[in-house]
Amino acid sequence: MPGIQSHPVFLTPQQLQPNNPLFIFLPGMDGTGKLLRTQTAGLEAAFDVRSLAIPLDDLTSWEVLTDHVVALVQEEVVKSSKRPVYLCGESFGGCLAMKVALHSPQLFDRILLVNPASSFTSRPWLTLGAQIGRWLPKPLFHLSSLSLMPLLGNMERISTSDRQAFYEAVQSVPQETTIWRMFLLSEFEISEAELRQLTQPTLLLASAADRLLPSVEEAYRLARIFPNARVVVLPNSGHACLLEADINLYEIMKAYHFLEEQDSLHHAQTCSISGS
Secondary structure (H helix, E strand, C coil), X not given: CCCCCCCCEEECCCCCCCCCCEEEEECCCCCCCHHHHHHHHHHHCCCEEEEEECCCCCCCXXXXXXXXXXXXXXXXXXHCCCCCEEEEEECHHHHHHHHHHHHCHHHCCEEEEEXXXXXXXXXXXXXXXXXXHCCCCHHHHXXXXXXXXXXXXXXXXCCHHHHHHHHHXXXXXXXXXXXXXXXXXXXXXXXXXXXXXXXXXXXXXXXXXXXXXXXXXXXXXXXXXXXXXEEEEECCCCCCHHHCCCCXXXXXXXXXXXXXXXXXXXXXXXXXXXXX
């Protein structure tokens, strides 16, 4: 995959699959786009996958970031306009996905939100942490980030190699950028009236063992707003559930009939969700 440039880019697999539905992934706070790693093999069996990479020094607003992502998606759609487009956002990326979908709803056929961080302000200590964090010396800030890792993921369910990649991704984000993204989450707001405009089939994945955010409560709140939404609760998963060895995003999508009819028929097989 290509390196991150000075503006958001899509990381692409070595082998493109232009005849498959397009799967757009918007990452969490790290913004690297590389933590989709445990899901890539399963998704690439049925999708042409693009994972957003946000520059480590990106301090742009929601509006600017949204415009960048929409432009990237439009470039992909122009190449093959007749295939379905799935938009998936995790945590911070879940908030971005809602912004992107509202900006250009005609681009997307299905929306998938994984522990979206739209409930950030319900945890006052997170906002306070962002305020305190800007004054911490860099070594102390990174040390505090490491201490929060157990809140970010259920480490017992993440393999050693993926755990290391997780640590590296979190630690790669500069202090200023982390604080900025936390500020964006504290300012995130979309009205219920706006969300009701998103009529695409929407799947909300929520981790019951999320120690960072009340993801299950938030998923059911959003499901009451979205016109066509369904909630899937992962009872043993932490916030960064897509890194967990027993979570297979593609199998979950199949099990809950979230694939478009022609795709699910083409890829039909017995599926099970172990550990979820």
